[in-house]
Amino acid sequence: MTLTIPFSNSYGQLPPRFFTRQAATPVAAPELIAFNDALADRLGITRGADGDMARVFSGNEAPPGADPLAQVYAGHQFGGFSPQLGDGRALLLGEVEAPDGTRFDIQLKGAGRTPYSRGGDGRAWLGPVLREYVVSEAMAALGVPTTRALAAVATGETVWRETALPGAVLTRVATSHIRVGTFQFFAARRDLDALKALFDYTCARHYPDARTPDDLLIAVIDAQAALVAQWLSLGFIHGVMNTDNTTLSGETIDYGPCAFVDDYHPQTVFSSIDRHGRYAYDNQANVIVWNMAQLATCLVPLCDDQEATVERFTAAVHAMPDKIEAQRLARFGAKIGLSNPTDDDRPLINDLLDLMARDGADFTNTFRALAHGSARDQLTDRAAYDDWHTRWQARLAAEPDAHSLMLRTNPAFIPRNHRVEEMIQAAVAGDFGPVHRLLQVLSTPYTDQPDAADLTRPPAPHERVQQTFCGT
Ligand SMILES: Nc1ncnc2c1ncn2[C@@H]1O[C@H](COP(=O)(O)OP(=O)(O)OP(=O)(O)O)[C@@H](O)[C@H]1O
Numbered sequence: 443m444t445l446t447i448p449f450s451n452s453y454g455q456l457p458p459r460f461f462t463r464q465a466a467t468p469v470a471a472p473e474l475i476a477f478n479d480a481l482a483d484r485l486g487i488t489r490g491a492d493g494d495m496a497r498v499f500s501g502n503e504a505p506p507g508a509d510p511l512a513q514v515y516a517g518h519q520f521g522g523f524s525p526q527l528g529d530g531r532a533l534l535l536g537e538v539e540a541p542d543g544t545r546f547d548i549q550l551k552g553a554g555r556t557p558y559s560r561g562g563d564g565r566a567w568l569g570p571v572l573r574e575y576v577v578s579e580a581m582a583a584l585g586v587p588t589t590r591a592l593a594a595v596a597t598g599e600t601v602w603r604e605t606a607l608p609g610a611v612l613t614r615v616a617t618s619h620i621r622v623g624t625f626q627f628f629a630a631r632r633d634l635d636a637l638k639a640l641f642d643y644t645c646a647r648h649y650p651d652a653r654t655p656d657d658l659l660i661a662v663i664d665a666q667a668a669l670v671a672q673w674l675s676l677g678f679i680h681g682v683m684n685t686d687n688t689t690l691s692g693e694t695i696d697y698g699p700c701a702f703v704d705d706y707h708p709q710t711v712f713s714s715i716d717r718h719g720r721y722a723y724d725n726q727a728n729v730i731v732w733n734m735a736q737l738a739t740c741l742v743p744l745c746d747d748q749e750a751t752v753e754r755f756t757a758a759v760h761a762m763p764d765k766i767e768a769q770r771l772a773r774f775g776a777k778i779g780l781s782n783p784t785d786d787d788r789p790l791i792n793d794l795l796d797l798m799a800r801d802g803a804d805f806t807n808t809f810r811a812l813a814h815g816s817a818r819d820q821l822t823d824r825a826a827y828d829d830w831h832t833r834w835q836a837r838l839a840a841e842p843d844a845h846s847l848m849l850r851t852n853p854a855f856i857p858r859n860h861r862v863e864e865m866i867q868a869a870v871a872g873d874f875g876p877v878h879r880l881l882q883v884l885s886t887p888y889t890d891q892p893d894a895a896d897l898t899r900p901p902a903p904h905e906r907v908q909q910t911f912c913g914t
Pocket residue numbers: 527528529530531532558559560561562563564565566682686687695696697698914
């Protein structure tokens with residue numbers, strides 16, 4: 443069987459200033475680490491021999507129909523605007539139309555330098571490639587909109603990140619790689635023709651019912667409000683919510699310094715470069731609103747009456763916090779077994795979170811234990827828990843399906859940071875067993891798996907990952 447990817451490319455038909463055609467830089471000794479058969483099936487891709495796949499997914503061989511290109515974009519990074527970014531180490535190999543009609547980008551991340559590399563080497567090392575592979579696949583299994591991972595290949599080359607590290611390439615799949623920063627690139631240049639082309643392309647690809655910039659803005663705001671509420675409900679911290687890492691599709695993208703909260707504290711920050719906590723757990727709802735304001739700004743020139751447009755867009759952005767809050771209420775309500783939570787249920791949810799924060803309770807295990815009737819064991823302030831439990835039980839009397847709802851919304855398994863770090867260390871030493879085990883267990887995160895009980899254990903003090911950002 444030979445690897446076949448049924449390419450059907452569209453981004454390359456956009457005006458030339460949207461991208462630079464660019465071949466991948468070959469690597470010394472590509473070796474396949476992982477290939478996602480379930481995702482390949484979904485995309486209509488046929489698996490080939492490992493050696494063929496290693497050559498294609500390292501960039502050493504362009505498969506028939508590929509049209510490799512680096513996409514240009516701009517972006518606010520930690521609040522400061524960079525007018526010129528773009529794929530500095532990624533290449534869009536091409537797109538496929540899946541059997542169900544959905545269009546997907548197939549992208550190589552770490553495939554060598556491009557005109558947008560600035561000072562960078564165009565490469566990725568094994569650690570972040572495996573982190574992105576495992577965490578993005580875990581997010582998909584948890585039900586979160588996200589880019590996916592199709593393959594990981596070791597390059598046989600060394601990458602320098604303060605020290606010598608093994609290189610790798612990730613093959614990423616996304617419904618598109620259009621970012622808020624893609625709109626910002628053209629808006630900053632007052633390139634109205636390009637903005638219009640990008641607007642049309644984005645609507646056609648993601649929101650076929652959208653007719654006007656208002657429609658698109660509201661559709662993206664809704665998708666991002668739902669996404670961020672879902673992150674919050676799982677204790678997920680993205681870590682680098684720059685506007686170039688915020689998609690128009692509403693998929694999670696860029697798993698650089700991301701992590702899941704262990705002991706719950708709303709101000710948790712993981713990235714060592716996030717010195718002021720801009721992207722802390724509980725600031726993510728604020729940041730996404732700010733990012734949507736940047737998108738709104740880009741869309742204004744597409745409308746006629748600019749003053750009236752600014753007023754409408756401002757209203758749309760101002761409506762976003764309530765949308766996030768409504769989604770958050772639905773998500774957290776379900777986590778405590780409420781099928782239709784109302785404003786009256788907010789104190790019940792928030793009091794539990796406050797108690798968990800005071801107690802430093804493990805976020806994932808405490809919620810899972812609610813479903814199993816053992817949450818009391820997760821907390822040290824038992825008296826406070828007992829008070830809460832009494833109120834909760836009274837409310838649950840009206841919820842016959844609470845148990846199954848909680849089992850469906852409170853995962854037993856998340857990719858815990860210390861396990862991800864442990865997996866990376868093993869892989870660097872040549873043992874890929876933990877990668878495959880994590881992928882296997884995390885593919886059904888809502889199912890108790892007694893054989894994998896070790897993966898539910900919170901980190902011991904010496905295992906805690908303080909900084910997950912060590913150069914990607
Ligand atoms: N090693 C590198 N070489 C060249 N460019 C890089 C490198 N690392 C990051 N960049 C570029 O720096 C910018 C910001 O990096 P960031 O970490 O947000 O993205 P990334 O993780 O490379 O990619 P993505 O957002 O596509 O997941 C992007 O334009 C990215 O392409």
